[in-house]
Amino acid sequence: MRAQPIVTRGARTGSLVQREPFADSPLQLLVAEDSEDDFEILLRELRKGGYAVSAERVKSTGELEDALGRAWDLLISDWSMPGFGGLQVLETVAARGLDLACIIVSGTPGEEAAVEALRAGALDFLSKDKPRRIVPAVQRALREAADRRARVHVERELRFSEARYRTGFELAPEPLLAYDLDRRVILDANAKATGLFQCSRDDLRSADLHALSPPRQPDGRMSSEAAAHYIGRALTGESPAFSWMFQAHGEMIPTETRIINLATVGRNLAQINISDLRERLRADEIRRRSAELETQNRRIQEASRLKSEFLANMSHELRTPLNAILGFAELLHDGQVDPASPTHKEFLGDILISGRHLLQLINDVLDLAKVEAGKLEFRPEPVEVPRLVGEVIAILRTSAAQKQIRMETQLDPSVAELTVDPARLKQVAYNYLSNALKFTPQGGSVTLRVKADGEHRFRLEVQDTGIGIAPDDLGRLFVEFQQLEAGAAKRHQGTGLGLALTRRLVEAQGGSVGVRSTVGGGSTFHACLPRHVIAMSRTRTPVVFPPSQIGARTVLVVEDDVRDQAQLVAALGDAGYAVEIASTGAEAIAHWRAREYDAATIDLLLPDMSGLELLAALQSEATNRRTPIIVVTVVPDARLVAGFPVHDILHKPIDRESLLASLARAGVLTLQPEKA
């Protein structure tokens, strides 16, 4: 029968093979015995029992100490020897901390001695009278010794493994929680976890996951419910990994969390591994921002390039009509053209046309600059579409008639009433229509449609039977100064800004523009806008120039030209008036409604409405009914403002004396400020 090894370990802990009779290697037996005979009897009995024995006999403490330095399977000691005893032997073995099976034999067995021997660590106490008991006792002792060694070994292994686990847990580079899935509480936390949650191990113990989390996860789930879900999955044996938001002292901690079911332990324990994503997210954020900055930088460079290009084009476009104006004027002035000739008149006409072109260009550029700077205000108001369209058509009727172009309108009654800025909508319709008239040959037709575009938007469309646009050119249409080549007829017909301005006006109101076209088949331009535009541009507070003294009279200055504004402010401010400025008709109306003024000066050339429209609008307001209005204009013609309650008309550039005299005549006097 072969011995069954229970545990086999290296020489360090000694042989742990359970010794059975007929084992391969002889039993290493140490015997403390003074009697040679008894020793021989013992050996004989063991050999009879089948043991191969390699024995050594010691007779004194000195010999015993020597022998214990070597490895033994078993020690059998006589109880009483001269100058030496079984108790002493057991004590020596114990003192050396040896795990050695010991059996005591005695020629004079007594109960007292037996108890003493067993207490001192003996596995058995035998009488020399009954040598037949030796073999079973040895067998038992060896078995017990082997069992004990195995037990010790397992315990040591367990302690070792636990220590290893504890060290791994404690020193893990990531936050770990030991978690009881049944009771749903944290059992333990490692240093990283206490660091993460900024609280002590005791604070973490017996807390549940959702107590360390915000009430809701970023996806909207309640943290308690979501945690229960994952714990439930862990209980079924899964080890779920998921994104989880923890919270510590108010700070959100985004993590990747994994509940690892430690089913092997026997209880429903889990280890929760937490991977703090903040650093990674921060790094991502930094990367994202730097990418954003790069994009922004590129955009700025592109914008700067476009701006330079715009300036170059501007310079070119301004110089072109100026060339005609100055050139012809020089010829006429220098007497190079007979004043009586038709050529003389023709050249004057060229000067006029170029001058008007230049003015249009400047107006468009100013509008563009305002839209771009976000300074163009939109004043949405209820608008009757048929009336508005009628007004625009009326302006263009003559030019259409000259080219025998039929102008039609198709207005959808469902969008007859809108809330839009009427001046801006007119501008859009005008730009599209005049563009269409330019590129439509004699006898063609131009159709303006206003129709619904979904529930909340409307679409203004202008269709022509003109020359059409090549697909490659469509993208350039709405870009500043990108006039398309249209043969010799191209120049002089526009500023190259009309469509760009239209696009910006529409986009600034939350709309979009577009065009469909086929070469030779005409074009359809459209603008889609909300039916009810919200006043989006910031409401500007009036620019106020504080009076030099309390109780000063306040004058509203309606003037879009910055230099003229400055002149008026200087003149009025020096004289002790407070001044508020409105740069557009819309702004003027807003200010007019907001407070009472002592007087107002109004420029008749405003970007968004004519001076006469503004006068009519102001007249219809309930506020400022007695406020004297002084019209300041380059063309001081009283007939212009006939029918409006205008106190005075002054000539530009403004003459300080006549302005103050006019205010004085209106009774709007102010004390001269003290000279500093």
Place this chain on the structure above:
Amino acid sequence: MAGERILIVDDNATNLKLVAYLMRANGYEVDTALHAEAALEALRNHRPDVILMDIQLPGIDGLELTRRLKADPATHDIVIIAVTAYAMKGDQDKALAAGCDDYITKPIDTRTLPETIARHLAGREVLS
């Protein structure tokens, strides 16, 4: 100088009219062209002594047309003066690099342009 021929290339009809009038008043034979193709057509009919070349033209622009004429032995010694509304930094360099003999910005000075042209023609005579 009277009777010498000038080709004026400009896509702006009004400006073309102005310069043409000015040149005729100064005794030149004048041809005009609104674009490069028309200019090449005019060159086939009459060889001018001077070309006043606008830079921004539809299709082939003034710089490209100048390069072609200066590369062609048949037209290479025609005086080409850029007359352009491109007056930003670098525009003059571009014109001269393309082969223009001179560069004048718009608005033109009607009182000095004839002199400038006369000077170029005189210089050319000295050279030949």
